[in-house]
Amino acid sequence: MPRLVLLLPPLLLAALGAGAGLLADPDRAWPAAAGAVAGLVLGAAAALLWARRRRRVRDGADAAAITGLTPVAHVPPPGDHAPDRRRQEEAFRMLRAALRLHEGSAGPVVVTSAAPGEGKTTVAAGLGRALARSGRPVVLVEADLRRPGLAALLGTPTPPQGLTAALVGGVPVAELLVEVEPGLRVVPAGALPPNAPELLGSEDGARVLDELRALDALVLLDVAPLLPVADTRELLAHERHGTVVLVARPGRITRDELARAAALLPPDAPRVLVVSGQASTPRSYDRYLRDAEA
Numbered sequence: 318m319p320r321l322v323l324l325l326p327p328l329l330l331a332a333l334g335a336g337a338g339l340l341a342d343p344d345r346a347w348p349a350a351a352g353a354v355a356g357l358v359l360g361a362a363a364a365l366l367w368a369r370r371r372r373r374v375r376d377g378a379d380a381a382a383i384t385g386l387t388p389v390a391h392v393p394p395p396g397d398h399a400p401d402r403r404r405q406e407e408a409f410r411m412l413r414a415a416l417r418l419h420e421g422s423a424g425p426v427v428v429t430s431a432a433p434g435e436g437k438t439t440v441a442a443g444l445g446r447a448l449a450r451s452g453r454p455v456v457l458v459e460a461d462l463r464r465p466g467l468a469a470l471l472g473t474p475t476p477p478q479g480l481t482a483a484l485v486g487g488v489p490v491a492e493l494l495v496e497v498e499p500g501l502r503v504v505p506a507g508a509l510p511p512n513a514p515e516l517l518g519s520e521d522g523a524r525v526l527d528e529l530r531a532l533d534a535l536v537l538l539d540v541a542p543l544l545p546v547a548d549t550r551e552l553l554a555h556e557r558h559g560t561v562v563l564v565a566r567p568g569r570i571t572r573d574e575l576a577r578a579a580a581l582l583p584p585d586a587p588r589v590l591v592v593s594g595q596a597s598t599p600r601s602y603d604r605y606l607r608d609a610e611a
C-alpha cells in the first residue's frame with residue numbers, strides 16, 4: 318500500500334501537466350505530452366524525496382519509539398555563541414544526572430551510535446567535562462581506532478603512544494594518561510592499528526579494560542559506530558554490564574539503522590539514549606537558562 322501511494326504524486330502531476338498543455342494549445346498533442354512528461358518527472362522526484370525522508374529518524378520521539386529508550390538529553394549543535402554553549406552544557410549536565418541512576422553498574426561508560434558522524438565524540442567530551450566539573454575524576458579514552466577525534470576536540474597534544482601501545486605493547490594505561498583540565502584526563506588512541514576489532518576483542522583488550530576499571534576515576538570510552546565496523550561489538554562483548562550511551566542524530570540515520578544498532582547492545586547493559594542535532598527548544602527555556610545564570 319505505501320508503495321502505491323508513491324505513484325500518486327507522479328500521476329497527479331502528469332495529469333495536471335497534460336491538462337495545462339491542452340489549455341495552452343488545444344490543437345496540438347505535443348504541449349499535452351510535454352506537460353505530462355514534466356509532471357511525471359517532477360512527481361517522481363517529489364515521491365522519492367518523500368520516501369527517503371520517511372525512512373529517516375525524524376526526532377527524539379521517533380528515536381525513543383524505535384529504541385524503546387527515553388531520551389535523557391538533547392544535545393544541540395555546537396556553536397560559538399553564548400546561548401548555544403549554555404544549551405549544550407545544560408544537555409551534558411542532564412546526561413550526567415541520568416547516569417547517576419546507573420552509578421552502581423560495573424565498568425566504564427561506552428558512548429556509541431549506529432552510524433558515523435552522529436555526535437559521539439562531542440557527547441563523550443562534553444559529558445567528561447561536565448562530570449569533572451562536578452568534582453568527579455574522569456578518564457576519557459579515545460577508543461575509536463578508526464576515526465579518533467577526541468584528543469583533537471579536547472585540544473590536548475597527542476603523544477606518540479596511546480591506547481594501542483597498551484593493547485599491543487603492554488604499556489600500563491596509567492603511563493598513557495594526559496591531563497586535559499583538573500579532574501579530566503585522556504588516553505589518546507595512539508597509532509591506528511589495521512586490526513582494531515581483533516585487538517579490542519582480544520585478551521589484551523580485556524586486560525586493558527581491567528586496568529581502566531582499576532583507575533580511581535569514572536571511565537568514558539569514545540568508540541566507533543556500531544553498524545559499519547565490528548570494533549564496538551567486540552568491545553561490548555567484554556563490557557556487558559557497563560552503561561551504554563547511544564547517541565542518535567535524527568535526519569542523519571534511518572529508522573532501520575537505529576533499530577539494528579539498539580538490538581546490538583548487550584541485553585543486561587544499562588543504556589540511555591541521547592539525541593543530537595537541531596531541536597526546537599521553547600524560547601522560555603533559553604530565557605530561564607539566561608536568567609538562572611545572570
Ligand SMILES: Nc1ncnc2c1ncn2[C@@H]1O[C@H](COP(=O)(O)OP(=O)(O)OP(=O)(O)O)[C@@H](O)[C@H]1O
Pocket residue numbers: 392393394395430432433434435436437438439440461464466542592593594595
Ligand atoms: N549535537 C550536535 N548537533 C549537530 N551537529 C553536531 C552535534 N554534535 C556534533 N556535531 C557535528 O557533527 C560532526 C561529527 O561530530 P562528532 O565528531 O562528535 O561525531 P562522531 O559520532 O564522533 O563522528 P565519527 O563517527 O566520525 O567519530 C562534527 O562536525 C560536529 O561539529
Ligand SMILES: [Mg+2]
Pocket residue numbers: 437438439461464465466467539
Ligand atoms: Mg568520533
